[in-house]
Amino acid sequence: MIQPLAYIHPDAKIADNVVIEPFVTIHKDVEIGEGTWIGPNVTIMDGARIGKNCRIYPGAVISGNPQDLKYAGEKTTVEIGDNTTIRECVTINRGTRDRWKTVIGKNCLIMAYCHVAHDCEVGDFCIFSNNTTLAGHITIGNYVVLAGMVAIHQFVQVGSHAFITGGSLVRKDVPPYVKAAREPLSYVGINSVGLRRRGFTSEDINEIQDIYRTIFVKKFNISTALDIIEAERQPTEIRDEILDFIRNSNRGIMKGFSA
Known part of the structure; x- marks a missing residue:
């Protein structure tokens, strides 16, 4: 052959x-x-x-x-x-x-x-x-x-199950499970379609969404948001993966949501 x-x-x-x-x-x-x-x-x-x-x-x-x-x-x-x-x-x-x-x-x-x-x-x-x-x-x-x-x-680091839209310039780390778009690159939601295709449950997806709402939508600074999540949410594999990724980011993570 x-x-x-x-x-x-x-x-x-x-x-x-x-x-x-x-x-x-x-x-x-x-x-x-x-x-x-x-x-x-x-x-x-x-x-x-x-x-x-x-x-x-x-x-x-x-x-x-x-x-x-x-x-x-x-x-x-x-x-x-x-x-x-x-x-x-x-x-x-x-x-x-x-x-x-x-x-x-x-x-x-x-x-x-x-x-x-x-x-x-x-x-x-x-x-x-x-x-x-x-x-x-x-x-x-x-x-x-x-x-x-x-x-x-x-x-740069990009977390598992992330989706980055076409033509994006990625200068900061992109956490797991998210969709990233715009310039400069920003959080625009979680990758719910991809997660469902890979067997994540509705409960898993809701957990991911709630965590990132605290990090990116509620206007806390990152360290405060992580402390709130750790204090208010029970440890799970998903929660800990997100927290560990962000805390170990050397370049810092991308921007939060803005209208």
């Missing part, structure tokens, strides 16, 4: 049932899991670790050198989880000595012309729409949806 017009370094580790189309280039320090399809004109460079049943479309470049002037040639990797699809002309750079790897989780869809820079860590079941760009050192939770042409500043 390997076309003769592809170049594969003899030391690359290619599992069974991998399909490699013409004009693919695969470098030496590469591992590809079984059942993966590598489309024409894909370049996979040293340090790539690609899981099972992935699909990588024409023009993608995986594990290119970081676009970071501090990078000194250290041995780093890109890790792509099972069942992830990488569409046309996506670029994913490997890590630097900061985290030593760039990670894309399982069951993700990275659409055409997206860029994921060095040392990013992306969770499972994420969807990045066309032309979305992640700068270095970004952390993305599970089930995050980024609409087209979203641009995220380095070191």
Whole structure:
């Protein structure tokens, strides 16, 4: 299932049932899991670790050198989880000595012309729409949806189940379960449609909504809002996830609701 017009370094580790189309280039320090399809004109460079049943479309470049002037040639990797699809002309750079790897989780869809820079860590079941760009050192939770042409500043964190609308500039951290839009980026509600699709109950959704009403709508400062939530609400996994995310935010979180 390997076309003769592809170049594969003899030391690359290619599992069974991998399909490699013409004009693919695969470098030496590469591992590809079984059942993966590598489309024409894909370049996979040293340090790539690609899981099972992935699909990588024409023009993608995986594990290119970081676009970071501090990078000194250290041995780093890109890790792509099972069942992830990488569409046309996506670029994913490997890590630097900061985290030593760039990670894309399982069951993700990275659409055409997206860029994921060095040392990013992306969770499972994420969807990045066309032309979305992640700068270095970004952390993305599970089930995050980024609409087209979203641009995220380095070191930003995006919590699980968040949805960010198209064309957004993300300079601050985005907490879990929310929808984010406008300029500057602001809270515009919770991602209730996505949460229902993923099996969250009405009680869960109401809890999330009440918590963010205190944080973003009632005009408290953030530290006061968090103290109120902790004092007035019983501990739950959802409550604690939101509180921990905001308290551990290094860049601060996005703006609250404004009419």
